[in-house]
Amino acid sequence: MKISLSGLPHSSSAEDSKIERVKVLILGSGPAGLTAALYAARADTNPVVLAGIEFGGQVSLTYTVENYPGFPDGIGGQELVELFQKQAERFGARIEFDLATEVNLSERPFVVKAYSKTYLADTLIVATGATPNHLNVAGEKELTGKGVSYCATCDGWFFKDKDVIVVGGGDSALEESIFLTRYASQVTIVHRRDTLRAGAILQKRAMENPKISFLYNTIVTEIIGDESVKQVRLKNVQTGEEWLRDTDGVFIFIGHSPNTQLFEGQLEMDAGRYLVIDSLMQTNIPGVFAAGEAADPHFRQVITSAGMGAAAAMRAVHYLQEQMAEKVKA
Numbered sequence: 001m002k003i004s005l006s007g008l009p010h011s012s013s014a015e016d017s018k019i020e021r022v023k024v025l026i027l028g029s030g031p032a033g034l035t036a037a038l039y040a041a042r043a044d045t046n047p048v049v050l051a052g053i054e055f056g057g058q059v060s061l062t063y064t065v066e067n068y069p070g071f072p073d074g075i076g077g078q079e080l081v082e083l084f085q086k087q088a089e090r091f092g093a094r095i096e097f098d099l100a101t102e103v104n105l106s107e108r109p110f111v112v113k114a115y116s117k118t119y120l121a122d123t124l125i126v127a128t129g130a131t132p133n134h135l136n137v138a139g140e141k142e143l144t145g146k147g148v149s150y151c152a153t154c155d156g157w158f159f160k161d162k163d164v165i166v167v168g169g170g171d172s173a174l175e176e177s178i179f180l181t182r183y184a185s186q187v188t189i190v191h192r193r194d195t196l197r198a199g200a201i202l203q204k205r206a207m208e209n210p211k212i213s214f215l216y217n218t219i220v221t222e223i224i225g226d227e228s229v230k231q232v233r234l235k236n237v238q239t240g241e242e243w244l245r246d247t248d249g250v251f252i253f254i255g256h257s258p259n260t261q262l263f264e265g266q267l268e269m270d271a272g273r274y275l276v277i278d279s280l281m282q283t284n285i286p287g288v289f290a291a292g293e294a295a296d297p298h299f300r301q302v303i304t305s306a307g308m309g310a311a312a313a314m315r316a317v318h319y320l321q322e323q324m325a326e327k328v329k330a
């Protein structure tokens with residue numbers, strides 16, 4: 001390959017193998033990224049997906065998905081990801097198990113550096129999703145992996161016949177609490193408000209589950225342990241009362257933050273650092289599109305993320321066609 005790389009030095013052939021020109025580069029392998037890959041592949045653009053650290057994204061951490069249409073009995077999160085992958089690859093999408101570490105969107109083609117190579121992309125679809133929020137209390141960091149977890153599907157098994165605390169009051173917190181009752185002897189949901197945010201069906205299921213109990217108006221202020229979690233310090237936010245409670249594990253489901261740090265200063269973001277896109281999935285830079293939770297503070301579902309991925313890919317293909325038509329005219 002001997003193309004002129006604006007912004008990059010001309011390279012020797014050894015270095016050339018570390019540079020690849022692609023029409024459509026997709027960052028992220030969650031529902032948004034893999035659906036974008038399917039649509040871009042079916043438009044014959046040979047898209048490349050950089051999978052990131054978490055292949056399949058958040059849905060791969062989920063035991064079961066009951067609200068993705070087409071699976072009336074529900075489907076396992078990992079199984080759904082495998083189906084997404086298979087379908088995208090069938091039409092020529094290529095998945096690389098690599099991570100974008102640096103982007104330069106002022107260059108054309110866009111320059112995306114990953115660990116194994118640098119990609120020059122005619123269009124870019126950002127589908128980097130979101131990451132679970134941390135409590136940011138003493139002991140949380142030190143005990144992560146030693147009883148503190150953000151994924152019941154990954155770690156629930158380690159808590160057979162144990163007592164666990166779940167922090168949060170939304171859909172994920174209740175869904176994962178119900179899942180944890182397969183293993184744990186007792187699950188206590190600690191929620192800082194006096195009402196839950198989760199949907200009615202989940203609330204009913206959790207409340208009817210004999211292994212689940214609730215502590216409202218309560219926050220975790222410290223997680224205590226050495227080789228493993230032993231206790232949590234709890235505080236009633238109304239009375240100010242604090243107390244210690246023995247437990248074996250703390251599962252934290254208190255929302256997510258978008259994975260958009262890489263684009264700071266280049267792509268427009270809102271106050272919550274979600275990417276700002278128009279109704280055609282375009283960011284402030286023509287040719288750079290975004291989909292899924294990286295650009296969606298509202299819906300945050302598999303189906304909505306997948307839908308955004310499809311739309312972003314359709315617009316990316318349209319953009320490529322327009323660029324081609326302009327070149328032919330010139």
Ligand SMILES: Cc1cc2nc3c(=O)[nH]c(=O)nc-3n(C[C@H](O)[C@H](O)[C@H](O)COP(=O)(O)OP(=O)(O)OC[C@H]3O[C@@H](n4cnc5c(N)ncnc54)[C@H](O)[C@@H]3O)c2cc1C
Pocket residue numbers: 027028029030031032033050051052053054055056057058059060061062064065066067068098099100101127128129130131172175176259262291292293294300301302303305
């Ligand atoms: C515990 C839990 C249970 C859930 N249950 C349900 C449910 O039942 N039904 C439902 O509809 N939704 C559910 N959700 C939400 C759903 O999983 C998300 O809405 C969906 O996965 C978002 O898709 P996404 O593709 O936008 O992002 P994500 O799934 O967050 O994927 C982001 C991808 O980007 C990659 N990435 C990040 N940074 C980079 C980088 N620098 N370079 C390359 N790649 C990168 C990551 O590795 C990952 O592959 C659940 C979420 C959780 C956490």
